Amino acid sequence: MKILITGGAGFIGSHVVRRFVNSYANYAIYNLDALTYAGNLENLRDVENRPNYTFIKGDIVDEAFINKLFKTYHFDGVIHLAAESHVDRSIADPLAFVRTNVIGTVNLLNAARNAWGADFLGKRFYHISTDEVYGSLGSEGLFTEETPYDPNSPYSASKASSDHFVRAYGETYGLPYVITNCSNNYGPNHFPEKLIPLFINNIIEKKPLPVYGDGKYTRDWLFVEDHAMAIDLVFHKGKNHQTYNIGGFNEWQNIELVKLLCNLMDKKLGRLKGKSEELITYVKDRPGHDLRYAIDATKINKELGWKPSVTFEEGLERTIDWFLNNKEWLNHVTSGEYQKYYKKMYN
Ligand code: NAD
Ligand code: TYD
Numbered sequence: 001m002k003i004l005i006t007g008g009a010g011f012i013g014s015h016v017v018r019r020f021v022n023s024y025a026n027y028a029i030y031n032l033d034a035l036t037y038a039g040n041l042e043n044l045r046d047v048e049n050r051p052n053y054t055f056i057k058g059d060i061v062d063e064a065f066i067n068k069l070f071k072t073y074h075f076d077g078v079i080h081l082a083a084e085s086h087v088d089r090s091i092a093d094p095l096a097f098v099r100t101n102v103i104g105t106v107n108l109l110n111a112a113r114n115a116w117g118a119d120f121l122g123k124r125f126y127h128i129s130t131d132e133v134y135g136s137l138g139s140e141g142l143f144t145e146e147t148p149y150d151p152n153s154p155y156s157a158s159k160a161s162s163d164h165f166v167r168a169y170g171e172t173y174g175l176p177y178v179i180t181n182c183s184n185n186y187g188p189n190h191f192p193e194k195l196i197p198l199f200i201n202n203i204i205e206k207k208p209l210p211v212y213g214d215g216k217y218t219r220d221w222l223f224v225e226d227h228a229m230a231i232d233l234v235f236h237k238g239k240n241h242q243t244y245n246i247g248g249f250n251e252w253q254n255i256e257l258v259k260l261l262c263n264l265m266d267k268k269l270g271r272l273k274g275k276s277e278e279l280i281t282y283v284k285d286r287p288g289h290d291l292r293y294a295i296d297a298t299k300i301n302k303e304l305g306w307k308p309s310v311t312f313e314e315g316l317e318r319t320i321d322w323f324l325n326n327k328e329w330l331n332h333v334t335s336g337e338y339q340k341y342y343k344k345m346y347n
Contacts, residue, residue, distance in 0.1 A: 007082030060104035187224030213285035215255030222248035247295025
């Protein structure tokens with residue numbers, strides 16, 4: 001089986017590539033990534049020389065290139081993760097999100113459709129999406145696969161649009177697809193612009209921890225390896241033309257999570273209890289900030305037997321240890337362009 005994984009040099013994509021390369025010696029895994037600021041081949045050092053792994057640098061928006069790629073390699077499956085993924089950047093530059101998340105996805109759909117012919121036998125297009133397409137919950141309730149789409153940020157609007165295109169290609173052309181909508185991931189290799197890795201980095205550097213608004217926003221956190229496990233399962237066992245929600249059964253208010261992180265980091269760094277909490281700084285809220293996300297992952301649990309395997313305590317500890325043991329990785333990604341981004345966003 002030849003599988004194209006897009007965005008494999010990014011945070012979640014690198015864990016998916018590693019899992020597939022390690023688990024399926026008889027598959028050929030092709031990682032297509034444009035290596036934007038978020039893509040980093042250092043994430044895949046341990047598998048880069050494996051015989052079943054090939055890296056291809058390229059942009060999913062480049063129509064001629066994508067069509068040629070499908071004609072050259074005859075992929076059996078696509079696992080599509082490439083995206084612009086950060087809400088705050090989408091507020092600053094929405095068009096970049098339309099370009100990659102919408103046009104890039106439609107390019108891939110067209111290329112798959114053209115290359116796979118009419119019967120689509122043995123083929124699968126797997127689109128990775130987010131719970132943010134469902135909009136915001138109040139203090140009660142959970143997102144199910146039936147929750148109507150109601151995206152609020154340019155990021156979630158672009159992901160919702162790409163989900164609709166994937167579904168439409170299933171309905172219109174019979175393309176065999178599957179979509180998963182997952183909650184917030186965390187773990188090793190997470191780019192330090194998202195809450196958990198940004199705050200780990202700032203605690204190490206004793207920099208302010210910018211909590212948006214009153215900090216009472218709630219997210220449902222899942223360890224990235226458990227997401228990769230779910231993706232493996234859905235790719236092999238999920239039903240065509242279906243959506244599955246994936247979540248951590250693990251809701252945290254931002255401020256409570258930040259305090260937990262501060263305590264764990266104080267212990268790891270040998271600092272006095274309460275020291276890192278002094279860095280908490282309430283800043284201007286994100287516009288259109290969704291109050292709460294929480295996933296009902298009953299369907300994937302009942303149909304495919306998936307549930308998270310890593311507790312939050314264990315996952316956070318492994319994440320912190322990874323960042324403390326990979327200072328070189330952190331230094332590489334937080335130099336140059338990152339400094340300009342940080343100044344623009346937070347000063
Ligand atoms: P990321 O930003 O860490 O990685 C995205 C990757 O895509 C990078 O390697 C980047 O170089 C690549 N890329 C970007 N534009 C490209 C283009 N035009 N052509 C080719 N490659 C391109 O993102 P992530 O957090 O790993 O998210 C991966 C996917 O999972 C996304 O589709 C995202 O919407 C989805 N998702 C993320 C989360 C989360 O918590 N991070 C949760 C649910 C769903
Ligand atoms: P983030 O990691 O950007 O993920 P998402 O917006 O996709 O859920 O943010 C998680 C939560 O943390 C969200 O409620 C916004 C908040 N947040 C802050 O309070 N400060 C920050 O500097 C960042 C990046 C996020």
